[in-house]
Amino acid sequence: xxTKTVRLWFLPAAFLAVPSSNEWIQGVRMSALSFLxxxxxxxxxxxxRWLVPPAALAVHLSIGQVYAFSVFKNPxxxxxxxxxxxxxxxxxxxxxxxxxxxxxxxxxxFGKWLETAGPRKAMFVAACCxxxxxxxxxxxxxxxxxxxxxxxxxxxxxxxxxxxxxxxxSTLIKWFPDRPGLATGLAIMGFGGGAMIGSPLGTKxxxxxxxxxxxxxxxxxxxxxxxxxxxxxxxxFMVRVPADGWKPAGWxxxxxxxxxxxxxxxxxxxxxxxxxxxxxxxVLALNVTAGIGILxxxxxxxxxxxxxxxxxxxxxxxxxxxxxxNMGGRFVWAACSDFIGRKPTYMIFFALGTVLYFLLPYxxxxxxxxxxxxxxxxxxxxxxxxxxxxxxxxxxxxMYGPYNVSAIHGRLLTAWSAAGIIGPLIVNGILxxxxxxxxPREQAYPLILHIMAGLLVIGFVxxxxxxxxxxxxxxxxRPTAAIPLAAGQAPLKRRA
Amino acid sequence: MASERKTxxxxxxxxxxxxxxxxxWGIYNTALSAAKLFTHLPTKPPAQVHTP
Numbered sequence: 001x002x003t004k005t006v007r008l009w010f011l012p013a014a015f016l017a018v019p020s021s022n023e024w025i026q027g028v029r030m031s032a033l034s035f036l037x038x039x040x041x042x043x044x045x046x047x048x049r050w051l052v053p054p055a056a057l058a059v060h061l062s063i064g065q066v067y068a069f070s071v072f073k074n075p076x077x078x079x080x081x082x083x084x085x086x087x088x089x090x091x092x093x094x095x096x097x098x099x100x101x102x103x104x105x106x107x108x109x110f111g112k113w114l115e116t117a118g119p120r121k122a123m124f125v126a127a128c129c130x131x132x133x134x135x136x137x138x139x140x141x142x143x144x145x146x147x148x149x150x151x152x153x154x155x156x157x158x159x160x161x162x163x164x165x166x167x168x169x170s171t172l173i174k175w176f177p178d179r180p181g182l183a184t185g186l187a188i189m190g191f192g193g194g195a196m197i198g199s200p201l202g203t204k205x206x207x208x209x210x211x212x213x214x215x216x217x218x219x220x221x222x223x224x225x226x227x228x229x230x231x232x233x234x235x236x237f238m239v240r241v242p243a244d245g246w247k248p249a250g251w252x253x254x255x256x257x258x259x260x261x262x263x264x265x266x267x268x269x270x271x272x273x274x275x276x277x278x279x280x281x282x283v284l285a286l287n288v289t290a291g292i293g294i295l296x297x298x299x300x301x302x303x304x305x306x307x308x309x310x311x312x313x314x315x316x317x318x319x320x321x322x323x324x325x326n327m328g329g330r331f332v333w334a335a336c337s338d339f340i341g342r343k344p345t346y347m348i349f350f351a352l353g354t355v356l357y358f359l360l361p362y363x364x365x366x367x368x369x370x371x372x373x374x375x376x377x378x379x380x381x382x383x384x385x386x387x388x389x390x391x392x393x394x395x396x397x398x399m400y401g402p403y404n405v406s407a408i409h410g411r412l413l414t415a416w417s418a419a420g421i422i423g424p425l426i427v428n429g430i431l432x433x434x435x436x437x438x439x440p441r442e443q444a445y446p447l448i449l450h451i452m453a454g455l456l457v458i459g460f461v462x463x464x465x466x467x468x469x470x471x472x473x474x475x476x477x478r479p480t481a482a483i484p485l486a487a488g489q490a491p492l493k494r495r496a
Numbered sequence: 497m498a499s500e501r502k503t504x505x506x507x508x509x510x511x512x513x514x515x516x517x518x519x520x521w522g523i524y525n526t527a528l529s530a531a532k533l534f535t536h537l538p539t540k541p542p543a544q545v546h547t548p
Contacts, residue, residue, distance in 0.1 A: 048503035054511040061519060190515075196522030231518075238511060310536075317533030320526045327523075375533065 036236075038118025043240035049175040049248070051238055056168030056187035058235030059123055062228040063130060063164040064194015066103075066157075069096045071202045075217050081144035091146060095137075095153055097420070102158025104417030107166050111410025112268055114163065115403075119171040119239045126164035127232030133157025134225025142218040164232065165191065165413070169393045170406035174242050177402075178251050180394040181342075185334025188390040192327035201227075260343055264474035265401030271408045274473050276399050279462045283346055284392050285415035285422075286459035290353060290452040291385025292423030294378055297431070297448075298322055302378075304442045305364035306371055318375060325379040326386040333387025334394065342395035343466060349384040350460035356381050357453035361446040389416075399469055426451060 034040060076092050114122040133156040140148025168187050176183035202220060209219035247253070271277050294301070299315040310318070337345040356377050361367075363374040392412065397405045427448055434444040 044501055046500035046502040048508050050508050051503060051511050054515045057515040057519075061515060190519075193519045193522055196526045197518050198522075200522065200525040234514065310533075314533045314536035317530050317536065320528075320530035321533055323526050324523070324530060 036118075036121040036124050038116070038121070038241060041118055041120040041240050042243050043246075045243075047240055049242070052168070052172060052175050052240065053183060053186045055123075055235040055238035056172055057190040058238070059126065059164045059168060059232050060187050060190030061194045061197060062232045062235075063126070063161050064191040065198030065202075065224070065228065066096070066099055066161055067192075067195035068198030068202060069099070069153075071199050071206075072217060075206060076141070079141065079144060079217065085144070087146055095149055098150055098154030099158040099161060100420050101417050102155055103161040103165065104414045106159040106162030107410035107413040108162075109410075110159075110163055111166055111407030112404070114167055114410070115170065115268075115407050118241060119167050120236050122163050122167035123232060123236035123239060126160045126167060127229050127236060128160070129156050130160030130164060130232060131225045131229025133160055134221045134228065138218040138221035138225065141221060142215060162410070162413070166406045166410045168235075168239065169409050170402055170404075171239060171241055173393065173397045173402045173405055174246075176248075177253070178248055179335075179338050180397050181337040181391060182331075182335040184393040185331045185337075185390040188334070188393070189327055189330040189386075191389070192323070192330050192386055196323055196327065198224075258341065259468050260341060261398045262401050262469055262474075264471075264476075265403035266399075266408075266469055266473050267475055268404040268407035268411065270473050270475075271400050271404065271469075272411065274469050276466055276469055277408070277412070279466045280392070280395060280399070281412055281415045282462040283459055283466070284388060284412060285419045286455045286462070287346070287349055287353075287385065287388035288416055288419035289423040289426070290357065290456050290459075291382060291388070292419060293357075293427055293448060293452040294381060295322065295326075295385070296424050296427050298378070300441070301445060302371075302374065304440075305361070305374065305445060306369075307365060307442065309365065310371065318378075321375060321379060322382045325383045329383025329386035330390035333384065334390035337391045337394060342391055342398055343463060345387070345391050346395070346463045347460065349388055350456045350463060353381060353384055354453045354456045354460070357449045357456065361449050364442060364445070366442065399466070401475075403475065 073089070073092055076087060077089065078086075080086055110122075133152045133154075136152025136156055137149045138152070140146065140150075140152055169184055172183040172187055173180045201224065205220035205223050206216040209223075210216045212219075266274070298319050299312070302310050302318045303312065303315050333345060333349075360374065360377050360381070363370050363377065393405060393409050396408050396412065400408055430444050430448050430451075431441060434441055
């Protein structure tokens with residue numbers, strides 16, 4: 001062996017194994033990862049803020065896939081283990097439940113970290129978790145080990161869901177101080193739209209895998225994991241945070257502002273000590289619970305209320321109509337809230353929602369017998385369900401300022417997890433009772449929907465009780481950059 | 497002081513197209529499914545007119 005060959009052989013060994021080179025490797029790795037740091041994602045002067053909503057949409061359109069998980073239910077039911085064992089519907093149902101529960105938990109736990117790490121790093125971690133979750137779940141489906149699917153799609157993917165959901169929120173609010181509702185509405189609309197992409201994508205990929213002679217679910221999940229990872233990565237690379245003191249060209253913060261819009265920031269742990277946080281938690285939880293009352297049973301409900309008139313195929317179409325209203329409502333209501341205010345927007349949700357939930361069962365065959373009216377009312381109700389999700393970040397920004405809004409939003413999302421348990425419990429509990437008593441299911445819906453109307457009344461009261469945050473909770477050293485007080489203007493007197 | 501580099505309108509348009517393409521595909525598929533609600537509803541028989 002020549003000296004030159006020895007030297008060449010030695011080089012990679014030195015790179016990989018010699019202790020002194022570890023610092024160099026670490027340095028390379030650190031500098032590669034530092035691209036993800038908040039400081040490296042500060043926008044240069046002249047950067048267009050209109051690049052940020054597509055970045056947020058790339059993430060939300062991906063993670064919204066979770067709402068389309070039901071397309072995998074029947075294929076999962078049909079799979080067999082090596083010993084011929086099969087999973088039941090309840091066991092498969094836990095996959096989605098774990099994912100949503102972990103979404104709420106991770107949003108609450110990592111929200112504060114996200115505020116310091118910045119949106120790019122958070123989106124990158126979300127992309128890794130969501131993509132990896134699919135790969136681990138694919139291994140579980142391939143080897144017929146349900147715990148691996150729980151771990152992959154439920155836990156690892158769920159962390160990706162939670163981080164991905166909250167990561168663009170505060171960034172968008174900082175880029176759009178003039179239209180925070182519109183900006184966050186655009187992103188959260190993506191979560192609704194994600195189901196519309198995830199459902200046909202999953203179905204087509206499974207059909208393609210099957211046609212190619214591969215196991216349908218594992219192949220589809222491996223592909224989806226890679227596709228979603230890359231798409232979310234695109235969002236992570238596009239996102240930028242505005243430089244300190246940036247404001248939109250030509251926009252001047254209003255000198256006079258509503259008492260319902262805070263002129264100071266509130267830190268996340270302090271926000272948890274304010275009564276407003278718990279009223280808003282109730283507002284979100286009750287709005288979501290009521291919406292789930294319809295979403296959970298959309299297909300059987302329309303078939304039961306219009307017995308013999310609406311087929312299973314038409315009922316599937318009804319679910320599609322609701323998805324469109326859900327997505328549209330997220331954008332429309334959140335954008336409207338910029339003009340009419342957050343509190344009045346929720347007042348509309350709760351007041352109009354109460355009336356419509358009360359009326360909905362009377363559109364059935366036994367009373368008005370109008371499918372069109374039923375679909376219209378249900379559509380408006382679901383638009384307000386989506387609108388509730390999309391308007392809450394801007395409501396939080398109004399209450400607590402933009403400084404910690406992602407972290408506060410993350411903690412408030414536990415309301416979603418709670419509603420995801422309470423809503424189906426009410427609906428399925430009542431339906432099970434009617435089934436056990438051998439009573440017609442269509443007679444159960446007035447009770448279910450009127451309970452939802454009652455919950456909205458409580459939500460109305462909770463929203464009514466939301467007042468400006470008391471001055472003692474403000475971060476004195478951090479007035480909101482977006483809405484400073486006009487020169488000489490005394491701060492508004494606030495009471496908790 | 498950092499020099500001002502304007503983001504090109506083409507880049508902004510491309511970013512929106514990249515996210516709206518899959519979304520449009522999803523909405524199209526959902527609309528196809530939603531249309532079944534209206535195409536699979538049986539038409540009600542016309543109400544009988546009672547003439548004196």
